[in-house]
Amino acid sequence: MSESTISARKIRMRSWFGIAEARNGSREQLARAVIAVLVVATAGTMLASLAIGPISVPVFDILPKIATRLWSPAEGAPEGVSLRDWVVVMDIRLPRVVLGALVGAALAVSGAVMQGLFRNPLADPGIVGVSAGAGLGAAMFIVLGNTVLSPVVALLGIYAVPLAAFLGGLVTTLLLYRIGTRGGMTSVATLLLAGIALGALTGAMTGVLVYVADDQELRDLQFWGLGSLAGANWEKVASAAPIILLMLVSVPFLARGLNGLTLGEAAASHIGVRVQRLKNLSILMVAGATGASVAVSGGIGFVGIVVPHLLRLTIGPDHKYLLPAAALLGAILLIAADTLSRTIVSPAELPIGIITAFVGAPFFLWILLRKRGLTGL
């Protein structure tokens, strides 16, 4: 079946959701409905993840108590809640759910922005080496934080690792853009190959760090490298949240520009988009959000490619709706995957990066097969 028949059928399928949408070609109402559903689903997934685990917790009893505590802070478990349940929720599961939501949203939105920027659905921070660059930055601080880089750590505190990861991601993204894009057109082949090369280079540098690391640092590095939310605590939430939230609130301002960029750089500028500024901001945001995520959760791959792609199939590529929907679906998928990762082999746990790779890698291949021949890879 040809690509065109597939997409024609897709549009016909969408008419199931709203007959008027298909006729006037606008998917805005559908997109709004999907976002509303995702908001509810996000809340539901968060609640479920709080409740599920080796210890079952009565979430609905505890939630109101948490709300009260926000107004009047106090020590110990509130009345009517066992100390065990309180500790499980407040110190273990809640920070993990919040971190999962932040990281999932950041990864999915980074993917969507990067795909818009490179004008290609296969661009993703994990695949083109941005995460690897961010990982190098983070690894430097894990290994050298107590010795050579200790003055920096003393100065920046918990923000040292996220900032280093941000800088690593930024440098990689800038290099990729310089290498992969000529005259506003990005060659997928160049992009992916450059990503492999940059990934290998940063991997080698990380290897040097592994070589000089001591036992404890090695354990930290390896655990972190697999991608996991297991170490989640409020300190990690506090270190990643500012950058990720800043990115999430500012990304809607990129939507119009990224939509224009669908037509190409020249046409985008013809309809009034400041293309250079758009590119700079996008790169900054992708690097920032990827860096912050990688710093707290290691290399969790494929969220940035699966989520935007699924959404484009349903609500279309309009970034005004795609970006917020991606943030929500990214959060849902990551929390769900994390819940799975800590229950599937309970009481041990599987690094979440393994789960996302198991789902994401075949998905990536599927997109590749569908697009082959069209893009002339």
Add this chain to the structure above:
Amino acid sequence: MLHQKVEATDQSTTGLLVDHVGVRIGSTPIVNDVSFHAKPGEVLAIIGPSGSGKTTLLRAMTGELSYSGHVLLGGLEIGDLPPEAQAQMRGVLPQLSQISFPLTVSEVIGLGLIDRQQKRRDRLVRITEALSKVGLAGFEGRNYQDLSGGEQQRVQLARVLCQVWEPVADDGTPRWLFLDEPVSSLDIKHQYQIMRLAADYAERGGGVVAVMHDLNLTLTFADRVLVMRRGENLAFGAREKVMRTDLLSRAYDFPLTLTKCAVAGAPIVVPVTGR
């Protein structure tokens, strides 16, 4: 003499004035010292052989490439105007328009509706109007990437029309269409339809600048013609003055002759040699 002077001031405030413009891509000069002017209410065609710098000149005039000399649109230097301001004054139809994600036709045209105050309902109505103008009524829900090249080109034109819908803005300043080979991939019926649309835009007070390959369409629809050769301005003036046998043959380095169509009585260009 006095008359001429008045016209010159008029040019600089409402028209398009291209003054000694040169464009380099990298270190290669593509356009050299080109000067001409266009008035709102007229269709200006830029013709010349492939590689003569027509598109490059158009890209400079639309703020995409930097240039030496001056390009004044409504008295304002294009190179100094931010994209938002340019977008209010003129729409640009590029030669090739591939989009990177599967948008519907309606969504593609919607990108041209740059007035953010416009209500959703009005936007949809405008999109429908624009589609019927380019002869694609009912195409709203189609996937853009499934359309033929000619259909895509007309969808893009509808998008450009939406951007500068009224040929004259509320404050009386004319708007402009810059078209890069607007009919290159269309069949003859749609070539005429689109060129009539451009001529109509000019008649209603807007300005039209079109890079053209088809000399017969140029003869039929252009008011003024700029002939380019090797990046230079070979001739510029009213259509009758420029579209001459000797000039065209020299421009294209190919023996051409002007004759009258036996049926319509309109002038046509044909090669001297037959086969």
